[in-house]
Amino acid sequence: MSDVTPAREHPPLTEALRLPLAQIEPDALRIAVLGAGSWGTTFAKLLADGGSDVVLWARRREVAQEITETHRNSDYLPGINLPPNLRAHDSLERVLAGAQQVYLSVPSQSLRSNLHSIRDIVPPDVPIVSLMKGVERGTGRRMSEVIASELQVDPDRIAVVSGPNLALEIAKRQPTAAVVASSSRETAVAVAAASTNEYFASFVNTDVIGTEFGGVLKNLIAVAVGIADGVGYGENTKASIITRGLVELTHFAVAYGARPETMSGLAGLGDLIATCESKLSRNNTAGRLLGQGYAFTEVIAQMNQTAEGLSSVGPILELACQRGVHMPIVAQVARVLDGTLDPRELAPHLATDSDEPQGE
Ligand SMILES: NC(=O)c1ccc[n+]([C@@H]2O[C@H](COP(=O)([O-])OP(=O)(O)OC[C@H]3O[C@@H](n4cnc5c(N)ncnc54)[C@H](O)[C@@H]3O)[C@@H](O)[C@H]2O)c1
Ligand SMILES: O=P(O)(O)OC[C@H](O)CO
Structure with a gap:
């Protein structure tokens, strides 16, 4: 049988939950x-x-x-x-x-x-x-x-x-x-x-630290990309946020003991690409709603699944502060969430407070 079929009527559910003896190999884990x-x-x-x-x-x-x-x-x-x-x-x-x-x-x-x-x-x-x-x-x-x-x-x-x-x-x-x-x-x-x-x-x-932080931090960058998308910005803006986001999440994770190569692997770059590009991503979707002008409380009300990035912003910025890590994109996401930054102002060019050109 295929794994995907159109929705169908379910048979009536019995009150008692049965655990049938399914087709299980005797030595199955x-x-x-x-x-x-x-x-x-x-x-x-x-x-x-x-x-x-x-x-x-x-x-x-x-x-x-x-x-x-x-x-x-x-x-x-x-x-x-x-x-x-x-x-x-x-x-x-x-x-x-x-x-x-x-x-x-x-x-x-x-x-x-x-x-x-x-x-x-x-x-x-x-x-x-x-x-x-x-x-x-x-x-x-x-x-x-x-x-x-x-x-x-x-x-x-x-x-x-x-x-x-x-x-x-x-x-x-x-x-x-x-x-x-x-x-x-x-x-x-x-x-x-x-x-x-x-x-x-x-x-x-x-590398438990790098693997875990990769999964946490890409959510925050996906919210930022979603915001840019919701505002109506195109691929240059999103690619700039993703690339500078990778720098930001790598600096953060390495400051906490991650190996840099983990951040360019599946748990870092790989997940960053998937989450920032997909409409299936709940974090990306939450960002898009914010970019379209919905307030944080309205976004929460519309989400019926977990968008972890919304809860992680605060603790990640606190951890970044403790190790002196500069996280300009995540900081801008926090400001959009608390309503102090217009989503149209979120951009990779705000990545530094300095007027001087910075090294990439
Ligand atoms: N969905 C994905 O594509 C995906 C992929 C990788 C990792 N994750 C991670 O997996 C974790 C779970 O996400 P999800 O996508 O399954 O979320 P979900 O919103 O689809 O499901 C959450 C589940 O937890 C249950 N739940 C809610 N509050 C609970 C509580 N207080 N105690 C116990 N259960 C509770 C809900 O009933 C639901 O069954 C998240 O950390 C997410 O980042 C999700
Ligand atoms: O739907 P999201 O944004 O929680 O992302 C799901 C997975 O973490 C993608 O790897």
């Missing part, structure tokens, strides 16, 4: 994915398409039922058929029991409270994988840092996945690559092996 939004569901699908036995946690029972019984998640992946070896449940205990790898894909600002709920039921010694691309407001912590502190696990058990990964394209099996980073190469390899299939390739590295 048992994986838990927490968060049944567009990325959690897509990642669960690609893991299942790679042969693993995947159980997805959905907050809402009706979403779990729909996934298990009709192999659809119509709220987040309309038209996409999910494989039979992907099931869902709204009980964290049921989802985590026996899991050999655990993947997390909830909005970044909710991660800590979700970790509180699973602290005592996460299986010991299994890899914990962040699929998220945000930093925590208030602490400025990366998601892997929040996981390490809340679950009290060795950082060698933690991995992060990042790259040019627009969910809907991957759900349609369009060929894509990502990078899995962990301080332990063994953990990265184990996660990458599970996260590779015929249409999705996972590379590995040990």
Whole structure:
């Protein structure tokens, strides 16, 4: 069966959630994915398409039922058929029991409270994988840092996945690559092996800081590009913002210990291109609405999915200030968000306060 079909009527959902014995290989890896939004569901699908036995946690029972019984998640992946070896449940205990790898894909600002709920039921010694691309407001912590502190696990058990990964394209099996980073190469390899299939390739590295910050910072540049697009500026403006944005995110990440080459890889440049160019990107879309003149509160009201960049602007600027990193594009995004800069004024030529020409 194709992965994409037109919307159809769902059969009536039964009250009791069944977990049918799907076509699962006896030696398949048992994986838990927490968060049944567009990325959690897509990642669960690609893991299942790679042969693993995947159980997805959905907050809402009706979403779990729909996934298990009709192999659809119509709220987040309309038209996409999910494989039979992907099931869902709204009980964290049921989802985590026996899991050999655990993947997390909830909005970044909710991660800590979700970790509180699973602290005592996460299986010991299994890899914990962040699929998220945000930093925590208030602490400025990366998601892997929040996981390490809340679950009290060795950082060698933690991995992060990042790259040019627009969910809907991957759900349609369009060929894509990502990078899995962990301080332990063994953990990265184990996660990458599970996260590779015929249409999705996972590379590995040990630069957790660069891989995570790449995913966070490209969102902010995508908001800036969206603003330029919404205003009506063309390709020169957007290419200038993307290129200067890459400089900005590289300076920031390197100041925090990232390797520069990570920022020109899949988790840096790769994701920057995908997010800044695609209308599927929620960050890009949020920026476009701002550029069209909508106020921040109106943009939030229109977004029904997570645009992490909007929450990350503040903490990233605070972190930049602490290390003396100049982030003119991100600073302009912050000013558009708080209404103190007209979107038409956002431009790469505002990248410096100096009247003197600067080195590129
Ligand atoms: N969608 C993509 O293309 C994509 C790709 C790569 C990474 N990511 C990252 O994945 C993470 C999740 O994004 P998404 O695209 O799945 O978002 P989404 O908005 O599509 O889904 C978010 C999910 O989290 C649930 N949720 C909301 N508040 C919650 C809470 N307090 N506790 C638990 N669950 C809650 C929602 O019900 C929903 O199931 C983000 O950090 C995002 O940057 C997304
Ligand atoms: O839709 P966005 O803007 O959250 O971007 C999705 C992915 O991070 C692209 O890699």
